[in-house]
Amino acid sequence: MDKVQNNKAWFLVLPVLVVVAFSAVLPLMTVVNYATNDTFGNNQFFWAGLEWFEEMVTSSRLHDALGRQILFSGIILAIEVPLGIYIALNMPKKGAWASLCLVLMALPLLIPFNVVGTIWQIFGRVDIGLLGRTLAALGVDYNYTNDPVDAWATVVVMDVWHWTSLVALLCYAGLQSIPQAYYQAARIDQASRWAVFRYIELPKMKGVLLIAVLLRFMDSFMIYTEPFVVTGGGPGNATTFLSIDLVKMAVGQFDLGPAAAFSLMYFLVILLVSWVFYTVMTSLDRQEGR
Amino acid sequence: MALELDEVGRAVKGQVHIQPTTLTLDKGTMNVLLGPTLSGKTSLMRLMAGLDAPTTGRIRWHGQDVTGQRVQDRKVAMVYQQFINYPAMSVYDNIASPMRLMGKPRAEIDRAVRETAEMLKLTPMLARKPLELSGGQQQRCALARALVKGAGLVLLDEPLANLDYKLREELRAEIPKIFEASGAIFVYATTEPEEALLLGGRTATLWQGRVTQFGPTTEVYRRPADATTARVFSDPPMNFLPCDKAGGRITFADGAVLPAAGPLADLADGPYTAGFRANHLHLHAASPSAMGFDCTLGVTEITGSETFLHITHGPDRWVALVHGIHDLTDGAQVRLWLDPAHIYLFTPKGQLAAPAAYAMAA
Amino acid sequence: MARITLSNLAHSYLPNPASPADFALKQMDHVWQDGGAYALLGSSGCGKTTLLNIISGLVRPSQGRVLFGDRDVTDAETAARNIAQVFQFPVVYDTMTVRQNLAFPLRNRGKDAAYIKARVDQIAAMIGMEAILDRRAQGLTADAKQKISLGRGMVREDVNAILFDEPLTVIDPHMKWELRTQLKSLHREFGHTMIYVTHDQTEALTFADKVVVMSEGTVVQLGTPEELFETPAHTFVGYFIGSPGMNLLDASIAGTCARLAGAELALARDYGTPQGRTQIGIRPEYVTLTEGTGLPFALTRVEDVGRHRIVRGTVEGQPVNVVVPEGQALGAHLTHVSFAAERINVYADDWRIEGGAA
Numbered sequence A: 001m002d003k004v005q006n007n008k009a010w011f012l013v014l015p016v017l018v019v020v021a022f023s024a025v026l027p028l029m030t031v032v033n034y035a036t037n038d039t040f041g042n043n044q045f046f047w048a049g050l051e052w053f054e055e056m057v058t059s060s061r062l063h064d065a066l067g068r069q070i071l072f073s074g075i076i077l078a079i080e081v082p083l084g085i086y087i088a089l090n091m092p093k094k095g096a097w098a099s100l101c102l103v104l105m106a107l108p109l110l111i112p113f114n115v116v117g118t119i120w121q122i123f124g125r126v127d128i129g130l131l132g133r134t135l136a137a138l139g140v141d142y143n144y145t146n147d148p149v150d151a152w153a154t155v156v157v158m159d160v161w162h163w164t165s166l167v168a169l170l171c172y173a174g175l176q177s178i179p180q181a182y183y184q185a186a187r188i189d190q191a192s193r194w195a196v197f198r199y200i201e202l203p204k205m206k207g208v209l210l211i212a213v214l215l216r217f218m219d220s221f222m223i224y225t226e227p228f229v230v231t232g233g234g235p236g237n238a239t240t241f242l243s244i245d246l247v248k249m250a251v252g253q254f255d256l257g258p259a260a261a262f263s264l265m266y267f268l269v270i271l272l273v274s275w276v277f278y279t280v281m282t283s284l285d286r287q288e289g290r
Numbered sequence B: 001m002a003l004e005l006d007e008v009g010r011a012v013k014g015q016v017h018i019q020p021t022t023l024t025l026d027k028g029t030m031n032v033l034l035g036p037t038l039s040g041k042t043s044l045m046r047l048m049a050g051l052d053a054p055t056t057g058r059i060r061w062h063g064q065d066v067t068g069q070r071v072q073d074r075k076v077a078m079v080y081q082q083f084i085n086y087p088a089m090s091v092y093d094n095i096a097s098p099m100r101l102m103g104k105p106r107a108e109i110d111r112a113v114r115e116t117a118e119m120l121k122l123t124p125m126l127a128r129k130p131l132e133l134s135g136g137q138q139q140r141c142a143l144a145r146a147l148v149k150g151a152g153l154v155l156l157d158e159p160l161a162n163l164d165y166k167l168r169e170e171l172r173a174e175i176p177k178i179f180e181a182s183g184a185i186f187v188y189a190t191t192e193p194e195e196a197l198l199l200g201g202r203t204a205t206l207w208q209g210r211v212t213q214f215g216p217t218t219e220v221y222r223r224p225a226d227a228t229t230a231r232v233f234s235d236p237p238m239n240f241l242p243c244d245k246a247g248g249r250i251t252f253a254d255g256a257v258l259p260a261a262g263p264l265a266d267l268a269d270g271p272y273t274a275g276f277r278a279n280h281l282h283l284h285a286a287s288p289s290a291m292g293f294d295c296t297l298g299v300t301e302i303t304g305s306e307t308f309l310h311i312t313h314g315p316d317r318w319v320a321l322v323h324g325i326h327d328l329t330d331g332a333q334v335r336l337w338l339d340p341a342h343i344y345l346f347t348p349k350g351q352l353a354a355p356a357a358y359a360m361a362a
Numbered sequence C: 001m002a003r004i005t006l007s008n009l010a011h012s013y014l015p016n017p018a019s020p021a022d023f024a025l026k027q028m029d030h031v032w033q034d035g036g037a038y039a040l041l042g043s044s045g046c047g048k049t050t051l052l053n054i055i056s057g058l059v060r061p062s063q064g065r066v067l068f069g070d071r072d073v074t075d076a077e078t079a080a081r082n083i084a085q086v087f088q089f090p091v092v093y094d095t096m097t098v099r100q101n102l103a104f105p106l107r108n109r110g111k112d113a114a115y116i117k118a119r120v121d122q123i124a125a126m127i128g129m130e131a132i133l134d135r136r137a138q139g140l141t142a143d144a145k146q147k148i149s150l151g152r153g154m155v156r157e158d159v160n161a162i163l164f165d166e167p168l169t170v171i172d173p174h175m176k177w178e179l180r181t182q183l184k185s186l187h188r189e190f191g192h193t194m195i196y197v198t199h200d201q202t203e204a205l206t207f208a209d210k211v212v213v214m215s216e217g218t219v220v221q222l223g224t225p226e227e228l229f230e231t232p233a234h235t236f237v238g239y240f241i242g243s244p245g246m247n248l249l250d251a252s253i254a255g256t257c258a259r260l261a262g263a264e265l266a267l268a269r270d271y272g273t274p275q276g277r278t279q280i281g282i283r284p285e286y287v288t289l290t291e292g293t294g295l296p297f298a299l300t301r302v303e304d305v306g307r308h309r310i311v312r313g314t315v316e317g318q319p320v321n322v323v324v325p326e327g328q329a330l331g332a333h334l335t336h337v338s339f340a341a342e343r344i345n346v347y348a349d350d351w352r353i354e355g356g357a358a
Helices: A007-036 A051-058 A060-090 A096-110 A113-123 A130-137 A148-176 A180-188 A193-221 A225-230 A242-252 A256-289 B041-049 B091-101 B106-119 B135-148 B165-182 B193-199 B217-222 B227-232 B357-361 C048-056 C098-108 C113-126 C142-154 C173-190 C201-207 C225-230 C235-240
Strands: A037-039 A045-047 B002-012 B015-026 B030-034 B056-061 B076-079 B153-157 B185-190 B202-207 B210-216 B239-246 B249-252 B257-259 B270-276 B291-302 B306-313 B316-323 B333-338 B344-346 B352-354 C004-012 C023-032 C037-041 C063-068 C083-086 C161-165 C193-198 C210-215 C218-223 C247-250 C252-254 C257-260 C263-266 C278-282 C287-290 C298-304 C308-315 C318-325 C336-339 C345-348 C351-353
Touching: A007 A037, A007 A051, A007 A256, A037 A256, A051 A060, A051 A256, A060 A148, A060 A193, A060 A242, A096 A148, A113 A130, A113 A148, A113 A225, A148 A193, A148 A225, A180 A193, A180 C083, A180 C142, A193 A256, A193 C098, A225 A242, A242 A256, B002 B041, B015 B041, B015 B056, B015 B185, B015 B210, B030 B041, B030 B193, B041 B076, B041 B153, B041 B185, B076 B135, B091 B106, B091 B135, B106 B135, B135 B153, B135 B165, B153 B165, B165 B185, B165 B193, B165 C201, B185 B193, B193 B217, B193 C298, B202 B217, B202 B227, B210 B217, B210 B227, B227 B270, B227 B344, B239 B316, B249 B270, B291 C173, B291 C201, B306 B333, C004 C048, C023 C048, C023 C218, C037 C048, C037 C201, C048 C083, C048 C161, C048 C193, C083 C142, C098 C113, C098 C142, C113 C142, C142 C161, C142 C173, C173 C201, C193 C201, C201 C225, C210 C225, C210 C235, C218 C225, C218 C235, C235 C247, C235 C278, C235 C345, C247 C318, C252 C278, C287 C318
Parallel strands: B030 B185, B030 B202, B076 B153, B153 B185, C037 C193, C037 C210, C083 C161, C161 C193
Antiparallel strands: A037 A045, B002 B015, B002 B056, B202 B210, B239 B249, B239 B270, B249 B257, B270 B344, B291 B306, B291 B333, B306 B316, B344 B352, C004 C023, C004 C063, C210 C218, C247 C278, C252 C257, C257 C263, C278 C345, C287 C336, C298 C308, C308 C318, C345 C351
């Protein structure tokens, strides 16, 4: 709904625009600059065109990282979304328990990323960590520093621990908005638990659920800190996701050109996926409004 | 001193919400916007308030063009269907809040709050929180907040829709008194014809974004300019019956014939639609000139002192509201009587061709 | 279908109710006859929704029994009671089509497909929705959705009762007419027990054969619309039914004579000498303006409601409303009001007393 127009408000946004220009647009231009030039230091640049992009697109290193990344995001979504819904469905609806649950659920979200990494790094250690020692005592051959599967399991479990609450809380909010009459009507219609979920809860949660999936996808696709702290991308390259690879390339090897091209493509992929999500969401909204 | 809408219209993405409308709301009048849901009542109010900008036309306030002026800069107050108060503030603070925002001195605020509270019978509840009040009192608190700042234009969007029937009746009787005391221009949106009649003042009937008629409420009720207005302003719905005028006689679809006397005599020959209200159909002939219609009875509803008869007459479905309790069986044949003085004639396009004779006399 | 009996029923939302004020529903015994159309009428907070929820099994009463026929269902689940309920806001399953919505209760009960199809087609015809059976329920108007809720209730043949919780709240006035008459004709045709909760007297009176008027958790009167109008058992009923409600005037009663501040009024029956606060009640419809007979009337305001006018004023300082039919002239010469003697009811401490022959 368009309101009465008053253009003076633009002046209020001006400081933000200036800040954004310096913090986002200019650095981005620098990246574009690196991506299309070759440099040997001393601020000497040679035009490279799309060379770096070609190199990156055909690089098997990038393909591997991308594959790992997609696998990781896929696993994360496949676990966190159903689990989050399940938790939300089973949370108490009101009273003191509801508040307590909400606080407990929110706790992991409040812990800084590198602290989460450190917690799990220690937790999983075979020598001093509670998890590692316990598993070892139970006779499980678990060592995330040597075994790629164990490393993956650790990173995935850590992410599930850290972020499932977000999905659960969003779903919980969606569930709370369902009027009681719907449940009463379902009881009268003798609907099964599954039918109540399928025909009442899921349709009403659809909106928040899409937001949850989008947030979790983007976050997991850009994940860096936690696996870096726990595994450092290892063993070998087993848990080297896109961000970790990018940092290795840019900071570790100082391959600024390829890294810049890489990050631009990375950025575009995320933009593309977000746009797809946005389109799907708004078209669903439009269907609803019909 | 008035609010003038001059060809004010609004379209959003090619969809017309409000057709160009010209209305003058005079100072100190009660104006009712009557129409079904989605007929444009709220949209028109938002234009009046300045919450939305019109896509065509100008809005003038006391002769001054205020089109496009922000709602904050106009002297407008609005009350909604939902009871909107600040839940954490006492009733006193709620009523005082608009004046505090205007930075009025404390003594003036106190005086105004107490005066308004007295007018709305809220004085004993000033210290309470809105949620500790009944629905009617909550809505009175919202009304008090709208009135306290002395806004020249008070917009009420179905303010009683969420209240119990009986409370609605009481507040409805109070609102005209409150309005008279305030001297502001009141605009009151409702879906119910009866509410419009009880409020009195002037009524604009709306249908699909168009104001079909605007005038003194009882005049719009008794002399609707077209069939749409008559339909909007009839509850139970108006009954219709096709007829033909030829050579000084009006022949109805079922063969009944009426000599075209009085205002009907001057009508051109041709097809018309007769319209008449439910309460003008009777189970007995009330006057010697009454016409009888043979109808089939559907459902009867008893209200305690009156009976609604849902009937079919040929292809038409009618409703009759008759005095007394009549427990008639479904499907029975009944003869209903209608005094020709209660018949409106509409042209095939729906324009009023001849008003009912009784309405001319009233 | 079954008769519904409420025996010694009471309910409080508090775990340990101490005083009568703690009860949302005060002790009552009531029988809903099989196939009756009932309305539960009262203002918000009078306990009518609590009562409805006890019948449907959504609330378990803190005292007393609920019987469907001879079966005690006090502890039975909602689903086991075979009732249908239509709520204030339309409840439809958005993602389903109209057909799927109507079939849902039958599918849940494992009926076979052929039966479901036949039954759904039948119900759709009853509620006039054949044309849009395969549309999604989501985009439909409020009245269409409310019809679907009703249809979902009626689709089960074994339904004991259909309960309505203010079902026309979100419906436009002109659609209310259609839905109400449809309900009424469905009731006539199929004879389900229907209980309709509302605060709107027009809806209650027009829908029901018997109206239960509730106030503060108590049933104050059960009667036909005519009884509620002509002989309200309690002043609350007099006030609540009719718009405007009954005129109630403080008067001292002695036999066939009512004495107001400065005037006397003859009554049609002999009331003896009732104790407590005594009042006479007269409907505005039975008051006529006169040129001199009756009691002096001070006019304050006239409201033209179209088919009649409401004349408000006072008699001996007490407010009195008069309903004047359309077409009848008003004027300054009408200075008095007369009450139709046989329409006067007499109340002692708010309860109606039945006089003896005069």
